[in-house]
Amino acid sequence: MASRKLALGLTAARRLRSRSTVLVLSSPLLEGSTSTSHVAQSTGDAPGPSAVDYRSILPEDEYHKLADETIHDLLEKLEEYGDSLQMDGFDIDYGNQVLTLRLGELGTYVVNKQTPNRQIWLSSPRLSTFVHSGPSRFDWDAPTNGWIYRRTGANLVELLQKEIGELCGTPVELS
Incomplete structure (x- = not known):
């Protein structure tokens, strides 16, 4: 009997997760507008905000151009830096x-593209830089012409320049 109740409970939970949630919000700030309510729709398994459609923010071809330029510039400048560094x-x-940038016993940096999200992700050996686990996700910011980590406002190139220079004990110019 208990296993049947558990199975029914799991089935009901699956049905709830698979349904769309529609919220109708009224706002006194919208008085005078042609609409008195806004509709926000969310689908998916997890509660919370809807997923962002990154295709509407940065077209894929532009994303690839910007991300590839950034990563290739970093590659060239880090190769030059490595040639001048005795490490x-x-x-x-x-x-x-x-x-992938390996700094021996100091750790490893990994910079990679995340096309579906239109982001560049960074994994850093510096634990003090990030208070969360996992990679840091940088979004393209047209006004600053750079990849910005939204949680802190850090610029990808400036952050790498600062961290690598501090770890290696020799300043590096990446911009």
């Missing part, structure tokens, strides 16, 4: 749209 374990590699 065991310094290695830079680029393949499959992933830039």
Whole structure:
């Protein structure tokens, strides 16, 4: 009997997760507008805000152009930096749209494209930089002409320049 109740409960939970949620919001700020309410629709398994349609923010071809330019510029400048630096374990590699910078015992940086989100992701060995787990997600910001981490406002190139220079003990120019 208990297993049947559990099965019925799981079935009901699945049905609830698969339905759309529609919220109708009234706002006194909208008085005088032609509409007295706004409709926000969310679909999916998780509660919370709807997923952003990144295609409407930055077209895919423009995203690839900007992300590829940024990653290739970083690759060239980091290769030059590595040639001038005497450090065991310094290695830079680029393949499959992933830039990997190894700094020996100091750690590894990984910079890669995330096309569906129109982002560049960064994994950093510096634990103090980020208070969350996982990669940091940088979005293109046209007004600043750079990749910006929305949680902190950090610029990708400036952040890498600061961290790598501090870790290696020698300033690096990446911009």
